Amino acid sequence: MNEDFSVELRLPKGCPNCGSHKVTVSQAQKPDDRVFCSSCNTEIGDYQTAKQMLDEMPRSENEQLIEDVVNNRKPSSTEE
Numbered sequence: 001m002n003e004d005f006s007v008e009l010r011l012p013k014g015c016p017n018c019g020s021h022k023v024t025v026s027q028a029q030k031p032d033d034r035v036f037c038s039s040c041n042t043e044i045g046d047y048q049t050a051k052q053m054l055d056e057m058p059r060s061e062n063e064q065l066i067e068d069v070v071n072n073r074k075p076s077s078t079e080e
């Protein structure tokens with residue numbers, strides 16, 4: 001059995017060398033696992049950092065939702 005499996009991720013930030021958003025990380029996905037660009041094999045960083053980038057994506061969507069809620073709560077005083 002070949003245990004050298006790896007998984008591909010898509011990061012919001014592109015590779016500093018070739019701009020590709022596809023990266024490869026070992027299947028174990030431990031925080032200190034190295035993350036490499038799938039295209040040119042440049043080391044992007046560790047999995048912890050990559051995961052942080054991924055976690056930041058949905059957060060901006062949440063901020064948008066919070067903004068909508070705030071806007072709904074604020075009464076628009078167009079008519080008095």
Ligand SMILES: [Zn+2]
Pocket residue numbers: 015016017018019020037038039040041042
């Ligand atoms: Zn690259």
